Amino acid sequence: MADTLHRSPVLRHREDAFARLPEGLEIVAEPDVALADLRVPEGAVASATGVVGVALPLEPNTWVARPGGQVVWLGPDEWLVSDADERPEALEAALRAAVAPHDGAAVDVSAQRTAVRLRGRHARALLATGCALDLHPSVFGAGRSAQTTLGLVGVVLLALDDRGEDYRILVRPSFAGYLADWLLDAAVEFEPPGPAAAL
Amino acid sequence: MQLIRCPWCGPREEVEFHYGGQAHVAYPDDPAALTDEQWARYVFFRDNPKGAFAERWSHSAGCRRWFNAVRDTRTYRFLAVYKPGEARPEVAS
Structure with a gap:
């Protein structure tokens, strides 16, 4: 929201x-809107798909729509996830829970x-x-x-x-x-x- | 303006990039064992060739990733760009 x-x-x-x-x-x-910076190592990219709602775009300089927002490619292991319906801390927590076991990271960058x-x-x-x-x-x-x-x-x-x-x-x-x-x-x-x- | 080809983003204007000095300068295996002079050589001394030179560059205004490039220091032309960890490509300057 x-x-x-x-x-x-x-x-x-x-x-x-x-x-x-x-x-x-x-x-x-x-x-x-809520924005989260998502880092996922190559090879564990699929771990984020469930929370993000779509597969992370792997082609440089592309973005895809996701439920409530978009995912933007920021780097070979970095994406910007936006969500207009979620609180920033909830978005961060959900992403982090999904990717942390795979050495990924999610940080709230809404501001x-x-x-x-x-x-x-x-x-x-x-x-x-x-x-x-x-x-x-x-x-x-x-x-x-x-x-x-x-x-x-x-x-x-x-x-x-x-x-x-x-x-x-x-x-x-x-x-x-x-x-x-x-x-x-x-x-x-x-x-x-x-x-x-x-x- | 010269375009530099980022290995990920493709050709971008030179102002989007940041120079990072000589590439392939290996960190000493056992830094504590070095003499002050050896350490100073590692920290401060760099090649200064006339011609092809392997350098680190960062796409600081774009994807913010580091990569390596071989640049001709006489003409400033970029002869090759390659990702970190890759071997320096053979290029004719």
């Missing part, structure tokens, strides 16, 4: 600016990242102004993820559709304000021509 995390939404002061974005762009600060949803037909072009990766849906379609930099910020970027119009950006809360300001600034070039809108 997202409301089990009592944290001030770090982007609440940007919501008015988000509402004034040009047509074709939409930014939503998503509710905080480490917050999620920003970026949607709209200009979404890919907006990201491309600050991200060096090829984001074309043919190589970065639904199910792809990347840990990279956007602007000057380290992010985990998730592609949610195959049209380049829906992304989730996981960012450290202390950088979220900067990232939001950067996105809003980058969005200016998608304003329709005409008298400059007040920012």
